[in-house]
Amino acid sequence: MSVHGLKLAPPDCGDCPIRHRAVCSRCDGPELARLEEMKYYRSFEAGQNVVWSGDRMDFVASVVSGIASLTQTMEDGRRQMVGLLLPSDFVGRPGRGVAPYDVTATTDLVMCCFRRKPFEEMMVTTPHVAQRLLEMTLDELDAAREWMLLLGRKTAREKIASLLAILARRDTGLKAKAAKGPISFDLPLTREEMADYLGLTLETVSRQMNALKRDGVVELAERRRIVVPNFDRLAEETGDDSDGGFLS
Amino acid sequence: MSVHGLKLAPPDCGDCPIRHRAVCSRCDGPELARLEEMKYYRSFEAGQNVVWSGDRMDFVASVVSGIASLTQTMEDGRRQMVGLLLPSDFVGRPGRGVAPYDVTATTDLVMCCFRRKPFEEMMVTTPHVAQRLLEMTLDELDAAREWMLLLGRKTAREKIASLLAILARRDTGLKAKAAKGPISFDLPLTREEMADYLGLTLETVSRQMNALKRDGVVELAERRRIVVPNFDRLAEETGDDSDGGFLS
DNA sequence: GGGCGCATTTGATCCTGATCAAGGCAATCA
DNA sequence: TGATTGCCTTGATCAGGATCAAATGCGCCC
Numbered sequence: 001m002s003v004h005g006l007k008l009a010p011p012d013c014g015d016c017p018i019r020h021r022a023v024c025s026r027c028d029g030p031e032l033a034r035l036e037e038m039k040y041y042r043s044f045e046a047g048q049n050v051v052w053s054g055d056r057m058d059f060v061a062s063v064v065s066g067i068a069s070l071t072q073t074m075e076d077g078r079r080q081m082v083g084l085l086l087p088s089d090f091v092g093r094p095g096r097g098v099a100p101y102d103v104t105a106t107t108d109l110v111m112c113c114f115r116r117k118p119f120e121e122m123m124v125t126t127p128h129v130a131q132r133l134l135e136m137t138l139d140e141l142d143a144a145r146e147w148m149l150l151l152g153r154k155t156a157r158e159k160i161a162s163l164l165a166i167l168a169r170r171d172t173g174l175k176a177k178a179a180k181g182p183i184s185f186d187l188p189l190t191r192e193e194m195a196d197y198l199g200l201t202l203e204t205v206s207r208q209m210n211a212l213k214r215d216g217v218v219e220l221a222e223r224r225r226i227v228v229p230n231f232d233r234l235a236e237e238t239g240d241d242s243d244g245g246f247l248s
Numbered sequence: 249m250s251v252h253g254l255k256l257a258p259p260d261c262g263d264c265p266i267r268h269r270a271v272c273s274r275c276d277g278p279e280l281a282r283l284e285e286m287k288y289y290r291s292f293e294a295g296q297n298v299v300w301s302g303d304r305m306d307f308v309a310s311v312v313s314g315i316a317s318l319t320q321t322m323e324d325g326r327r328q329m330v331g332l333l334l335p336s337d338f339v340g341r342p343g344r345g346v347a348p349y350d351v352t353a354t355t356d357l358v359m360c361c362f363r364r365k366p367f368e369e370m371m372v373t374t375p376h377v378a379q380r381l382l383e384m385t386l387d388e389l390d391a392a393r394e395w396m397l398l399l400g401r402k403t404a405r406e407k408i409a410s411l412l413a414i415l416a417r418r419d420t421g422l423k424a425k426a427a428k429g430p431i432s433f434d435l436p437l438t439r440e441e442m443a444d445y446l447g448l449t450l451e452t453v454s455r456q457m458n459a460l461k462r463d464g465v466v467e468l469a470e471r472r473r474i475v476v477p478n479f480d481r482l483a484e485e486t487g488d489d490s491d492g493g494f495l496s
Numbered sequence: 497g498g499g500c501g502c503a504t505t506t507g508a509t510c511c512t513g514a515t516c517a518a519g520g521c522a523a524t525c526a
Numbered sequence: 527t528g529a530t531t532g533c534c535t536t537g538a539t540c541a542g543g544a545t546c547a548a549a550t551g552c553g554c555c556c
Contacts (some may be wrong), residue, residue: 156543202504240322344556452513
């Protein structure tokens with residue numbers, strides 16, 4: 001599953017996703033030990049900034065728990081979120097020392113970090129890592145391009161439905177679509193954050209959320225609690241092809 | 249320079265960009281020879297389709313000359329271009345055999361292709377290739393995210409100005425911004441293609457192009473010939489930070 | 497309990513860009 | 527030469543979402 005390339009860590013993963021995402025699936029042995037030595041953790045509170053656009057960024061990292069967001073800001077304050085980082089997602093770029101966008105902790109956040117230089121050196125001697133990162137980056141690129149379709153061509157209602165469908169799928173694993181029963185999950189974003197992600201204003205987000213509620217597509221029990229009684233019904237509202245995409 | 253990650257091949261490159269982009273900068277020797285053996289060329293006429301979304305895609309390729317576009321289409325026909333491939337750009341994904349979007353020749357096009365399986369096998373034994381592809385993919389991801397800001401938050405006028413600025417820079421090399429004199433270039437896209445790229449309608453594209461002309465920002469000599477008398481003036485219209493981005 | 501701050505909802509109005517509809521222009525072809 | 531076609535421009539109108547403004551609800555702290 002993916003929200004901008006964020007894929008869930010397999011359920012049997014240990015505490016440090018980079019092990020599994022970037023390395024474990026392909027190799028064992030000394031590389032793992034080297035990664036283990038290099039890693040360190042950083043925690044952030046909800047709302048706290050991780051790095052600002054333009055800052056030096058001398059580490060790469062993997063999200064352990066919580067959600068981080070990537071946003072771009074224009075001079076006059078217009079903001080566009082360009083990615084959400086969920087647990088097991090990777091952030092930072094081997095080979096570049098400057099952050100291209102703001103990274104912010106949307107919820108309380110723990111990241112597993114590696115200093116950039118030694119990580120880059122390890123990449124040279126451990127080809128599996130580069131290959132794994134390439135796969136992950138290609139997934140993110142696909143997700144970003146899917147988001148471009150949403151931003152450029154979908155209506156406000158379709159945008160909201162698409163976001164809710166993605167979050168619903170994520171919280172119930174890959175088989176959400178097959179699930180017949182109702183799905184419920186917590187919304188990790190404020191209306192404003194949703195707006196920044198969808199290229200809308202917070203007022204429009206609020207109105208369309210309530211429109212979907214009026215039409216019985218979702219139920220808003222508490223402010224941040226969403227119940228989707230019928231996932232297929234929600235999926236119809238997204239404007240996407242009904243088949244839900246190709247599975248590799 | 250980059251239009252969705254399309255970087256110009258360095259001027260001293262030979263005829264097959266993949267050599268230079270994916271391999272040459274880092275290594276010489278037998279890998280080059282193997283790539284040379286594997287490659288073959290395919291040509292397409294302007295307007296011709298290269299692959300449809302959902303097709304099997306058993307090759308990866310690099311653009312030699314011409315321009316290809318990547319587009320996504322919704323069931324009801326709404327279209328969003330999600331990338332332009334310029335010479336030296338890479339298309340196709342090691343590890344996946346199905347195309348995620350339509351690829352179309354926007355102009356006459358020549359691509360340098362490699363069958364996917366042997367290319368993947370070579371990646372395993374030649375780590376430089378994966379590393380180079382990772383760099384290229386990260387560049388594309390950044391470009392896609394920049395485009396998300398454009399699609400989500402810019403006005404129609406800013407969108408047009410941004411596209412023209414990118415094309416103007418591309419046609420004059422990296423130093424366009426420094427160039428004091430007028431810049432002129434051919435527009436490789438129809439109004440409709442521009443609209444699909446920018447998330448607008450072709451009528452709005454036409455109107456805003458003429459508005460920029462009225463305001464003296466650009467001159468439209470012939471239909472497809474653009475003259476930018478003062479690049480800085482155009483850059484002001486894009487809404488982007490004046491510094492034009494960080495250079496690594 | 498009262499007051500404050502924040503997220504959200506709701507309402508009224510405005511405006512940008514979409515939509516619908518002609519018309520122009522240049523290249524190609526009969 | 528006139529007809530056709532593709533691409534672009536222009537005009538009139540419409541509507542979806544933005545903007546401005548106010549109210550509501552909720553948690554929190556004193």
